[in-house]
Amino acid sequence: NAGVTQTPKFRVLKTGQSMTLLCAQDMNHEYMYWYRQDPGMGLRLIHYSVGEGTTAKGEVPDGYNVSRLKKQNFLLGLESAAPSQTSVYFCASRRFEGQQYFGPGTRLLVL
Amino acid sequence: AQSVTQPDIHITVSEGASLELRCNYSYGATPYLFWYVQSPGQGLQLLLKYFSGDTLVQGIKGFEAEFKRSQSSFNLRKPSVHWSDAAEYFCAVGFMNTGFQKLVFGTGTRLLVSP
Numbered sequence: 001n002a003g004v005t006q007t008p009k010f011r012v013l014k015t016g017q018s019m020t021l022l023c024a025q026d027m028n029h030e031y032m033y034w035y036r037q038d039p040g041m042g043l044r045l046i047h048y049s050v051g052e053g054t055t056a057k058g059e060v061p062d063g064y065n066v067s068r069l070k071k072q073n074f075l076l077g078l079e080s081a082a083p084s085q086t087s088v089y090f091c092a093s094r095r096f097e098g099q100q101y102f103g104p105g106t107r108l109l110v111l
Numbered sequence: 112a113q114s115v116t117q118p119d120i121h122i123t124v125s126e127g128a129s130l131e132l133r134c135n136y137s138y139g140a141t142p143y144l145f146w147y148v149q150s151p152g153q154g155l156q157l158l159l160k161y162f163s164g165d166t167l168v169q170g171i172k173g174f175e176a177e178f179k180r181s182q183s184s185f186n187l188r189k190p191s192v193h194w195s196d197a198a199e200y201f202c203a204v205g206f207m208n209t210g211f212q213k214l215v216f217g218t219g220t221r222l223l224v225s226p
Contacts, residue, residue, distance in 0.1 A: 004154075031212065040120070042201060042216040043155075050212060058213065090154060099145065100214065102154040 001026050004103035006091050012109045013081045021076040021106050023091030029101075031094045032074035034058075034066060036087040037105075043090065049074055081110045113138045113206045117217035124192045125225050132187040132220050134202030143205035144185040145214065146176055150198045158200075161185065172196070197224045 007022040023032065030051050035043040035058075045058030047066040055066045063085060065077045074093075078085060088107050092100040116135045124130050136142060143162050147155040159170025166178040176187045185202060202217040 033213075035216075040218060042218040043203075044216075045213055048213060092155075099157050099160055102147075102156075104154045105152075 003027065004091055004093055004101050006089075006103040006106050008106060009104070010107045010109075012111065013078075014111050015082060017081050018077070018079050019081065019108075020078075021089055021091075021108075023074045023076070023093075023103060025072055025074075025091075025093040025101070027093060027095075027101065028071070029093035030071075030096050031100075032068065033092040033100065034064070034074065034076045035090045035092065036060065036085075037090060038087050046076065046089075081108075083110045086110045113142075113204065113215055115202055115204050115215050115217040117200075117202055117220050119220045120218070121221045121223065123223040123225055126194050127191050130187075130189045130192045130196070130222070132200050132202075132222070134185045134187065134217060136183050136185070136202075136204045136215075138183070138204070138206055140207050141180065142207070144176070144178060145203040145205075146170065146174070146185070146187045147201045147203060148172075148198050149201065149219075155201065158187070192222075192224055194224045194226075197222055 004025045033048040034046040044060045049055045049068040052071040067075045091103040094100045114137045145160045146158040149155045158174050159168045161168045199219045199221045201219045203214040
């Protein structure tokens with residue numbers, strides 16, 4: 001099993017550009033999550049999903065959208081990137097009851 | 112609102128010495144508790160978790176943690192630190208009023224190991 005994978009690993013955007021981060025898991029997990037990690041702030045939840053076709057807002061959802069059209073994939077979109085969205089983004093997944101498994105992260109730099 | 116506090120931003124420990132990393136949370140009921148470790152440039156790896164039962168939990172890499180309900184704490188310990196333990200450690204808490212769907216993370220403690 002590959003576990004949780006994230007695409008791309010690193011990306012540079014200009015302010016105003018859009019992009020989509022892809023998270024894929026092969027563990028048949030129901031729950032999936034998107035976090036951002038910034039120095040000194042730990043991980044903050046952006047959006048999450050409790051099943052295919054459902055999404056919900058987390059702690060810092062503004063400027064992001066998500067979709068979960070397939071159980072194994074969870075997409076995070078930035079419609080108009082801002083420098084404040086420079087961060088490391090982590091995806092995670094878990095079963096109905098259990099620990100979260102994390103992907104390796106995507107480093108995003110917005111100029 | 113629920114919160115998780117890791118009061119130590121950095122800790123330096125000599126190799127072979129014991130380690131204790133602190134984690135406190137604010138919540139009335141019993142939460143789900145986790146400790147994760149993150150090496151530079153990597154994702155997060157679970158060290159241990161507490162859902163219920165014995166309040167002393169054993170994890171991987173020789174780590175253990177103790178849930179103390181009266182102190183709302185879940186401190187991480189290791190009796191003898193190895194240089195490879197240098198990393199950032201995150202405490203995370205799941206709360207019943209969110210159906211344990213979400214985790215709240217502390218801001219992390221960076222462990223430095225001196226020779």
